[in-house]
Amino acid sequence: MSPQPRAVSDPVSAGRLAAPARPLGVVTRGTTSPNRLRRVDNWIVASCGDRLRASVDPLVVDLGYGATPVTAVELRARLAARVRRDVRVVGLEIDPVRVAAAAPAADPPRLAFARGGFELAGLRPALVRAFNVLRQYDESEVADAWRTVADRLAPGGALVEGTCDELGRIGSWVLVDAGGPRTLTLAARLSSLESPADLAERLPKALIHRNVPGERIHDLIRALDDAWRAAAGYAPFGPRQRWVQAVRAVRDAGWPVHGRPQHWRQGYLTVPWPVVTPASTDPHAPRG
Ligand SMILES: C[S@@+](CC[C@H](N)C(=O)[O-])C[C@H]1O[C@@H](n2cnc3c(N)ncnc32)[C@H](O)[C@@H]1O
Structure with a gap:
């Protein structure tokens, strides 16, 4: 028998959520599309x-x-098929018009929609995916947003916060838990990847203004781009072989890349957050 959803202060099980007094955040552009987040969803699985x-x-x-x-x-379907059938997904939106528009897609208790912001509408989830949300905020707001969400996670929970292009071909994300940011992942659809340097345009908000000399993320992207070009001889064996070779070269150059080739060949490169932490909190500050 699959575990029953918790009933405690959990109106999601009833298919509705009380709107919080004041969701934290601001309404931004609502651009999205089917399968846009498949790459991060596969990584989450x-x-x-x-x-x-x-x-x-x-x-x-x-x-x-x-x-x-x-x-x-899509997130609910992927997690239910590949992680837990009893997973429940709540889509939270700060824009009430988008909450109303989503209602026909609800399938409580498996899938519900409600108004909410970084305070998570009082929920205590095991996992939060926030994609292409912080992109339109100021860089100075990122740390607070991460902390606000992380403080509301269930014990052992995590936030996956990131950015991708319109079709989800390239993207990147940060895994944040109660202890702060843990890892950065760069991801690309290898069959259409021209140059890993393109990832610089789709970095998470915390890093997107940091792709400049003197910043570690700049060094990492350059190292990956150089390694990709140096691995051009692997192209006849397919872009996955080429990417694996490039990631191996990045690791051999001293970057503490997570995982193994089976993981890398999906087009991922994950490093501990501390190796890309911005050099200063002010992107315009002089560097020593
Ligand atoms: C560009 S869309 C991203 C849609 C989808 N996640 C994707 O990646 O395709 C950003 C959405 O985030 C919403 N948003 C912005 N700040 C928010 C917040 N603090 N809490 C909840 N939703 C927020 C905006 O209203 C907007 O609909």
Whole structure:
């Protein structure tokens, strides 16, 4: 028998959520599209699946799902098929018009939609995916947003916060937990990747203004780009072989790359957050 959803202060099980007095954040553009977040979802399955399997309450929040709820619907389907059938996803949007528009897609208690912001509408999820949400905020607001969400996670929970292009071909994200940011992942659809330097345009808000000399993220992207070009001889064996070779070269150059080739060949490169932490809190400050 699958575990029952918790009833405690959990109106999601009833298919509705009380609107919080004042959701934290601001309404931004709602651009989204089907399959845009497939790459991060696959990574969540592989890298956060155990966390979700171990959670007492498999509640996941899709924060800022946008103009249509399609990526929340997809997230629920992927997690239910590959991690836990009893997973529940709540799409939270700060824009009430988008909450109303999502209502026909609700399937409580498996999938619900509600108004909410960084305070998570009072929920205590095991996992939060917030994609293309902070992009339109100021860089100075990122740390507070991360902390606000992380403080509301269930024990052992995590936030995956990132950015991708319109079709989800390239993107990057930060895994944040109660202890702060843990890892940065760069991701690309290898069959259409021209140059890893393109990832610089789709860095998470915390790093997007840091792709400048003197910053570690700049060094990392350059190292990956150089390694990709040096691995051009592997191109006839396919872009996955080439990417694996490039990631191996980055690791051999001293970057503490996580995982193994099976993981890398999906087009991922994950490093501990401290190796890319911005050099200063002010991107315009002089560097020593
Ligand atoms: C560009 S859309 C992203 C849609 C979807 N996540 C995707 O990646 O395709 C950003 C959405 O985040 C919402 N948003 C912005 N700040 C928010 C916050 N603090 N809490 C909840 N939603 C927020 C906006 O209203 C907007 O609909």
